[in-house]
Amino acid sequence: MQRIINFILRNKNTLLYALLLLISLFLTIQNNDYHRARYFTSANWLSGTIYNSYSGVTQYFDLKAQRDALLEENKRLQEQLYNRPQAYAVEMDTSSLDYVVLPGRVIKNSYASPDNYITINRGSRDSVVQDMGVITSRGILGIVERSSSNFASVQSVLNSKSNINAKILHTDYFGSLTWDQQDFRLVQLEDIPRLTPDPMKVGDTIVTGAMSSIFPENIPIGTIVKIELNQAGSLYEIDVRLFNDMTNLGQVYIIRNRKRPEILNLENETSDD
Amino acid sequence: MTDNYILGALRFIGLVLAQVLIFNHLNILGSINPMVYILLLFWYPVQENRTALIAISFALGFAVDLFSDTMALHSAASITAAFFRFPIMRFVFGVNLEFQNFRISGATRVQQLSFLALLIGVHHLAFFSLEIFSLSNLLLILKRIVLTGISSFIFSMLLAALFSKRRA
Numbered sequence: 001m002q003r004i005i006n007f008i009l010r011n012k013n014t015l016l017y018a019l020l021l022l023i024s025l026f027l028t029i030q031n032n033d034y035h036r037a038r039y040f041t042s043a044n045w046l047s048g049t050i051y052n053s054y055s056g057v058t059q060y061f062d063l064k065a066q067r068d069a070l071l072e073e074n075k076r077l078q079e080q081l082y083n084r085p086q087a088y089a090v091e092m093d094t095s096s097l098d099y100v101v102l103p104g105r106v107i108k109n110s111y112a113s114p115d116n117y118i119t120i121n122r123g124s125r126d127s128v129v130q131d132m133g134v135i136t137s138r139g140i141l142g143i144v145e146r147s148s149s150n151f152a153s154v155q156s157v158l159n160s161k162s163n164i165n166a167k168i169l170h171t172d173y174f175g176s177l178t179w180d181q182q183d184f185r186l187v188q189l190e191d192i193p194r195l196t197p198d199p200m201k202v203g204d205t206i207v208t209g210a211m212s213s214i215f216p217e218n219i220p221i222g223t224i225v226k227i228e229l230n231q232a233g234s235l236y237e238i239d240v241r242l243f244n245d246m247t248n249l250g251q252v253y254i255i256r257n258r259k260r261p262e263i264l265n266l267e268n269e270t271s272d273d
Numbered sequence: 274m275t276d277n278y279i280l281g282a283l284r285f286i287g288l289v290l291a292q293v294l295i296f297n298h299l300n301i302l303g304s305i306n307p308m309v310y311i312l313l314l315f316w317y318p319v320q321e322n323r324t325a326l327i328a329i330s331f332a333l334g335f336a337v338d339l340f341s342d343t344m345a346l347h348s349a350a351s352i353t354a355a356f357f358r359f360p361i362m363r364f365v366f367g368v369n370l371e372f373q374n375f376r377i378s379g380a381t382r383v384q385q386l387s388f389l390a391l392l393i394g395v396h397h398l399a400f401f402s403l404e405i406f407s408l409s410n411l412l413l414i415l416k417r418i419v420l421t422g423i424s425s426f427i428f429s430m431l432l433a434a435l436f437s438k439r440r441a
Binding site: 012013014016017020021023024025026027028041042044046047050051054108109110111112113114115116117119153183184247 | 290293294297298300303304305306323324327328331334339340341342343344345346348349352353355356403404405
């Protein structure tokens with residue numbers, strides 16, 4: 001017994017180091033699983049509050065750019081409104097809408113690491129929960145991964161775990177949107193089968209697909225800059241330049257799909273059979 | 274003595290805030306963010322308890338992790354640097370380390386800088402190998418270690434020059 005205690009005392013530094021290293025590795029690996037709860041995110045009370053007050057100051061520096069982005073979006077929406085085939089005859093009933101949109105603000109942005117997370121100033125108090133879509137006025141941003149009472153941590157499209165259903169605008173060719181961790185301006189669209197003739201060209205627009213219960217269909221993502229075939233020659237590998245400037249994010253919209261629980265329920269029941 | 278603890282606590286908080294509010298958002302050349310919080314290990318008194326240093330480094334890394342959504346990567350890297358701090362010091366300062374009143378501020382500039390560079394090297398090696406976690410990306414790991422290492426070294430050197438105690 002004495003010798004065991006002596007051994008522990010003699011090697012206490014090494015043992016402590018090994019123990020803490022094991023804890024860190026455990027946290028890292030356990031948090032790496034998609035949808036296993038990530039407990040330690042910057043959406044916690046302490047860092048959320050600090051980031052929030054910090055961005056409360058710094059947000060004034062790019063007010064002009066933010067205003068221009070919102071004006072641009074308003075212009076697009078106005079054009080759509082005036083060019084509708086007929087005006088609204090029936091009064092809109094908000095309780096029958098599929099998607100509910102909530103505005104929010106980015107309080108911490110990140111785009112340089114292989115797994116980027118963004119923190120926003122909306123949390124479970126504003127009924128923001130896991131798996132809600134987040135977009136900006138220009139296009140897609142990410143998916144809510146975890147929320148605390150006042151803040152939420154969003155898994156950016158610039159994340160090695162990100163996987164979003166996307167398609168080529170005006171077609172139904174869909175694939176999954178991933179990121180190869182190289183360039184924060186480019187994401188990759190994969191799994192579109194090789195077809196003749198080519199269904200797309202460089203410069204075509206990529207939007208969200210209808211397969212997702214998180215994002216509505218046709219939210220802009222980016223344009224094609226490069227089309228290649230994979231090694232087997234059966235699938236396309238497409239580089240997409242994001243519409244969003246990921247380095248400069250301000251106001252965001254959080255999208256809740258009211259029918260998502262129903263869709264998930266149905267899918268579960270089907271897979272149980 | 275109490276002054277030292279207060280100074281240490283202030284440096285801890287200051288370094289974490291500087292790291293997460295300023296240096297994490299520098300993004301030099303697109304993706305290089307210097308990690309300067311490792312300076313705490315540089316400033317830590319030579320004669321102090323090594324066990325406490327490892328525990329403090331864990332807290333330091335964990336605080337940075339909480340803010341940067343990096344899980345426990347910073348914690349793992351900074352305890353690794355803390356663990357290897359003593360061997361590095363023995364390598365850099367040699368027999369001087371045995372003297373009772375040896376202080377890092379008393380060593381030559383070359384010794385101080387190589388101590389800082391080795392600390393940063395160990396820390397970044399651990400951090401980026403864990404971050405990318407596959408040997409297929411060996412070239413990418415090396416590129417990131419070198420570029421981020423250089424920028425961390427430059428910024429840490431500047432901060433050390435600004436905030437270190439005056440030479441006695």
